[in-house]
Amino acid sequence: MIKELEWDSNYWNINIANCIYENEDEIVEYLNGKNVDLIQTQVNINKTEDIRKLENLNFKFIELNVTYHINIESNKMYGTNFTVANKCNLNDIQNIANQVFISSRYNVINIEKTKEFYKMWAKKSIMGELDDVCLIQKDEMNQTEGFITIKAIDENSARIGLIGVKPGCQNKLVGTHLLNQAKIYLLAKGIKSLFVSTQGSNIRAQNFYAKNKFQVVDISVWLYLFL
The missing domain is CATH 3.40.630.30 (Gcn5-related N-acetyltransferase (GNAT))
Incomplete structure (x- = not known):
């Protein structure tokens, strides 16, 4: 599921969307129909296959997130x-x-x-x-x-x-x-x-x-x- 982030986009002055990753096709389809500058996604570190698929779509590693x-x-x-x-x-x-x-x-x-x-x-x-x-x-x-x-x-x-x-x-x-x-x-x-x-x-x-x-x-x- 991909959702545009209105508040974030307005604050950072670029078009930002958030992706809860389900499959590659959804991302490709979204990119064909939307004007977006940045898509962010957060993936559990154990889901290595999903991470590799996202990297193949040119997603770049930014940071780890550790929750306590x-x-x-x-x-x-x-x-x-x-x-x-x-x-x-x-x-x-x-x-x-x-x-x-x-x-x-x-x-x-x-x-x-x-x-x-x-x-x-x-x-x-x-x-x-x-x-x-x-x-x-x-x-x-x-x-x-x-x-x-x-x-x-x-x-x-x-x-x-x-x-x-x-x-x-x-x-x-x-x-x-x-x-x-x-x-x-x-x-x-x-x-x-x-x-x-x-x-x-x-x-x-x-x-x-x-x-x-x-x-x-x-x-x-x-x-x-x-x-």
């Missing part, structure tokens, strides 16, 4: 508080986003617009328009050290959208404190299952989630067809 999961209920947490970000925190959060989200699969489209994309993601999550909520961690001087955004998947599970720690505050357990806030926030809503995805090239993030008891549940590849 944790059962919140089975993990001890300390404290009962979380801090929800608001408009007053916007500049601090966007400054962090601008510094930490440097490597992205979107860089192959437009690096400068990628930076703005993550800043916009953070802003919309503060407003509850993209992810549901943005939580922040502050130091003893009331300075923002990091943030995390969360979105409910269903009544039992949620996912982390973004998590960013200010340069200079890394390796100080800020990320772990943000995860703890997220767990407390979600448990208060009766949600006990938490997912997060990161890039295969982001070894630091992978080690971070493993250290915090997340387990890998899926690995997939992003493939792009540029036209």
Whole structure:
């Protein structure tokens, strides 16, 4: 199934479609009838035959996507508080986003617009328009050290959208404190299952989630067809 991505196309100023791969004929037929600049698809890494078929159609490997999961209920947490970000925190959060989200699969489209994309993601999550909520961690001087955004998947599970720690505050357990806030926030809503995805090239993030008891549940590849 191939679907045009209206929002993505408008933002990146190119015609983008997403493909849930079923067969080669569908892609060929689509290309004959549509004006598209980029088709993206995400395929489980175990589906090697599908990946080869897509590569034969000139799809190019862009990045690995690693998805983690944790059962919140089975993990001890300390404290009962979380801090929800608001408009007053916007500049601090966007400054962090601008510094930490440097490597992205979107860089192959437009690096400068990628930076703005993550800043916009953070802003919309503060407003509850993209992810549901943005939580922040502050130091003893009331300075923002990091943030995390969360979105409910269903009544039992949620996912982390973004998590960013200010340069200079890394390796100080800020990320772990943000995860703890997220767990407390979600448990208060009766949600006990938490997912997060990161890039295969982001070894630091992978080690971070493993250290915090997340387990890998899926690995997939992003493939792009540029036209």
